[in-house]
Amino acid sequence: MQWHTEQKQTATQLKRAIRSARHFFLLCCTSAFLTACATKPPATAFDRPITHALSPTENTPLRAALEPLEAAHPGESGFRVLSSGTDALQMRIALARAATKTLDMQYYIANEDTTGKLLLGAALYAADHGVRVRMLVDDLNFKDIDRIMAGLNSHSNIEIRVFNPFGSAREGVFERTTNVFTQIGHFTRRMHNKAMIADNQLAIVGGRNLGDEYFNASEVLQFRDIDVLAAGPITADVSASFDDYWNSSVAYPLGVLNKQKFDREELDQTRDDLRKHWRTNADPYNAKPLNATPLATQIAGKQLGLTWAQAEFEADQPEKIESPSPDYVSPPMKRLGELMKDAHKDFLVVSPYFVPHDAGVTALGTLTHRGVRVAILTNSLAATDAVAVQAGYSPFRVPLLQQGVELYEFKPRQDTPTAGIAGSRSRASLHAKTYVIDRRILVIGSMNLDPRSAHLNTELALVIHSPELAAQVADIFATATAPERSYRVTLADGAQLAYLRSIGAPLSPLVWTDVEDGTRRTYIFDPQAGLYRNALTGLFSLLPVNAEL
Numbered sequence: 001m002q003w004h005t006e007q008k009q010t011a012t013q014l015k016r017a018i019r020s021a022r023h024f025f026l027l028c029c030t031s032a033f034l035t036a037c038a039t040k041p042p043a044t045a046f047d048r049p050i051t052h053a054l055s056p057t058e059n060t061p062l063r064a065a066l067e068p069l070e071a072a073h074p075g076e077s078g079f080r081v082l083s084s085g086t087d088a089l090q091m092r093i094a095l096a097r098a099a100t101k102t103l104d105m106q107y108y109i110a111n112e113d114t115t116g117k118l119l120l121g122a123a124l125y126a127a128d129h130g131v132r133v134r135m136l137v138d139d140l141n142f143k144d145i146d147r148i149m150a151g152l153n154s155h156s157n158i159e160i161r162v163f164n165p166f167g168s169a170r171e172g173v174f175e176r177t178t179n180v181f182t183q184i185g186h187f188t189r190r191m192h193n194k195a196m197i198a199d200n201q202l203a204i205v206g207g208r209n210l211g212d213e214y215f216n217a218s219e220v221l222q223f224r225d226i227d228v229l230a231a232g233p234i235t236a237d238v239s240a241s242f243d244d245y246w247n248s249s250v251a252y253p254l255g256v257l258n259k260q261k262f263d264r265e266e267l268d269q270t271r272d273d274l275r276k277h278w279r280t281n282a283d284p285y286n287a288k289p290l291n292a293t294p295l296a297t298q299i300a301g302k303q304l305g306l307t308w309a310q311a312e313f314e315a316d317q318p319e320k321i322e323s324p325s326p327d328y329v330s331p332p333m334k335r336l337g338e339l340m341k342d343a344h345k346d347f348l349v350v351s352p353y354f355v356p357h358d359a360g361v362t363a364l365g366t367l368t369h370r371g372v373r374v375a376i377l378t379n380s381l382a383a384t385d386a387v388a389v390q391a392g393y394s395p396f397r398v399p400l401l402q403q404g405v406e407l408y409e410f411k412p413r414q415d416t417p418t419a420g421i422a423g424s425r426s427r428a429s430l431h432a433k434t435y436v437i438d439r440r441i442l443v444i445g446s447m448n449l450d451p452r453s454a455h456l457n458t459e460l461a462l463v464i465h466s467p468e469l470a471a472q473v474a475d476i477f478a479t480a481t482a483p484e485r486s487y488r489v490t491l492a493d494g495a496q497l498a499y500l501r502s503i504g505a506p507l508s509p510l511v512w513t514d515v516e517d518g519t520r521r522t523y524i525f526d527p528q529a530g531l532y533r534n535a536l537t538g539l540f541s542l543l544p545v546n547a548e549l
Helices: 011-033 061-072 085-098 114-128 147-152 173-182 234-246 264-281 295-300 331-341 357-369 387-402 451-456 467-480 494-503 530-542
Strands: 077-082 102-107 132-137 158-163 195-198 202-206 221-224 227-231 251-253 307-315 346-350 373-379 406-410 427-430 434-437 441-445 460-465 486-491 510-516 519-523
Touching (some): 114 264, 227 234, 234 307, 307 467, 331 357, 331 441, 357 373, 387 406, 387 530, 434 467
Antiparallel strands (some): 077 227
């Protein structure tokens, strides 16, 4: 038997690294609590008009194109899975260009990078053509925004709001860092929803934020993600949820938080810059193809590849953050739990941040004990962008496997540039959140299977009753869990443990297997993770942060 392991990691090295990290953490906490918290008036104290989505019956080209299709599929909506970053970027730009009256965007992260500027340029194009643009972002990652978004906010047809701002953009980095420790309850509750809606007729929901790493455009990190385009009646439910957040008491106008003020001349310069950026980058990043033919024309000609099916939309209320309560039950999580319990054949889970806790292990074990195949794909320690979550997940690997759950961990390197979860050769990290029940129901949205999604963040999810779409995502799952793309985690058997004893190696209860260049490999430690990530995992496992994961 051949074993491939990382460099030897001694207990002394790990303890030293963990001890140093703990000291640093305590110093940060001490410094933070010596600094006063920043305060700000409620959002209701500012000029912030209440606005709502366009009526779904309003006459628009998208409405005219969809009306006969909806009549042919009563009670159903149309869907298209966006499994590649290129498709997802193209469709978002196409939505912005297709809007004639309203464009709404709700995101946890919105970066002003290469693809972000393409999307902001598309939004500006819509606004310049009379479209009302509303953009809601969760605190903009606690950093002051660049001039582009501030400039766009000065456009008469564009309004940007910040949900649950943790630190005013007028504060410095130190003040914001201080708030992380002094207002931890406020800091940990975030708007994790992701949606983009054109004329209340078409919507994109799923796992992707706005940033290069979500659209195969980053040379450093490639998030493997999945969205879905929704058309027809279900879009009104997505819009209603957006309105709830947009008009909530913790949605602040960007202008009162950001110190940058722009006049018309500077807005013109922003417009010129975005147009130049489009001319330079639209072709290299495949932003144009869907725009060759207007979406309304594609829909009318049945060229958009929509699958019609019954669907449900579930979303948290903003009150989950505005007025936290231990009695709150998350509608997306509750509905997924109901569907999971009704599974008869299989339950396929893609959750990059997966922390089941004892209750989750028990629930999944109940399924396997009655013959349901339960298979989980999550990030490996080497692939994850959130090592703290790995510390919450890793203690449950053995119990899950003992319950008969199949466990796969996504590899940080992907060799074949194919569409879907598996993709380019850059460092890869799983980010999709999809759930398939019996190959007949697809649940897709922003929700992970972890306490954070259940109790802290707000989330949304589409429940699509479509064997065709469920099978499509199940096939993507099969590709992503192949040994070339993911490690299979299993319990060490008697022969493997005997071999470890014979060579004097640590007795690991787990083994990881994969295939590289046609060769099957086996590991007894988290593969490719290295000392630093293992040390951080050890540190977080010692801290009382399970409820925040």
